[in-house]
Amino acid sequence: MNRINVCLSTDDNYVKYASNVILSALSNKNPDDEYKFYILHSSLSDESKKILESYDGVELCPVDSANYAPYFNNSACPHVALPTLYRLSLPSILSEVDRVLYLDCDLIVLKSLAEFFSTELLENQYAACVPDSCYKGHMKRMGMEDNGINFYFNAGVCLFDLAKMRRDNIEEKLFDYLKSNFKNLLFSDQDVLNNVLKGKVKQMDEKYNFISPNFYFSNEKDVVIAHFAGIKPWQIGFYNVYRELFWKYLSMTELGKTKELQAQKRKVLFMHKWFCQILWHIKMYPLFFFRKRRLNDFMRIVKKSEY
Ligand SMILES: [Mn+2]
Structure with a gap:
């Protein structure tokens, strides 16, 4: 053991x-x-x-x-x-x-x-x-x-x-x-x-202790601990590749199953989805000052509709 x-x-x-x-x-x-x-x-x-x-x-x-x-x-x-x-x-x-x-x-x-x-x-x-x-x-x-x-x-x-x-x-x-x-x-x-x-x-x-910034969409790294040191995954405006995993585990906990948190989850993920779609359709993404690499990760995922 x-x-x-x-x-x-x-x-x-x-x-x-x-x-x-x-x-x-x-x-x-x-x-x-x-x-x-x-x-x-x-x-x-x-x-x-x-x-x-x-x-x-x-x-x-x-x-x-x-x-x-x-x-x-x-x-x-x-x-x-x-x-x-x-x-x-x-x-x-x-x-x-x-x-x-x-x-x-x-x-x-x-x-x-x-x-x-x-x-x-x-x-x-x-x-x-x-x-x-x-x-x-x-x-x-x-x-x-x-x-x-x-x-x-x-x-x-x-x-x-x-x-x-x-x-x-x-x-x-x-x-x-x-x-x-x-x-x-x-x-x-x-x-x-x-x-x-x-x-x-x-x-x-x-x-x-991988501190992924907001707008981080790559999942190529070998990560043991994903730490959300800035904006939190339960806050609206969190756009990050780990959002689904965060809610997956949270939904397994006693408190994560409450109506309140499930509603928050839907709100955050819904905003995420629409944010990605709107950016893609009106091609506004350069306004968001993505680093080039991060932009590429983002576009790849949007194209594959993985969001
Ligand atoms: Mn912290």
């Missing part, structure tokens, strides 16, 4: 998307993968707890949100919610766990995570992550030296070596940095992790 520890943090609003991550991972696991899902939460309703606990391998981990609230600042990123900060305390919350893969709730898992989970880290590395989109700009902003070792990572997918982090008191360092800088952080805990773990993170292939 391949034990794979995954951690998510959620509130009541995101339980449906957390369920989606869990069900997409379980649907695409290898036969000998055994998932364990640790769910960090502070005040989930009994109904949410029941839903999450109905999935294989789920363990709920209560967290006291009062410890984080004073340092939460999402002015730059209004869609970021307080539970994102819980991941800074993973070494102490999951005190019995030596290694965990932290996942955001705005993503789907398309393949087994076994290979990623067993990634070997160097002695001085605490985590394995994928560079964020536009990471050079972030490095400049954070004053990170571009020495071939440093890179600004997206913290939506992080493999953490918790045993090593406990050994070296990394959690304390993360909190010290958060407390003295939270007012000026553009990307809250992602900036904290990037600063404190600078130079001590293994760089992974983008397939493990």
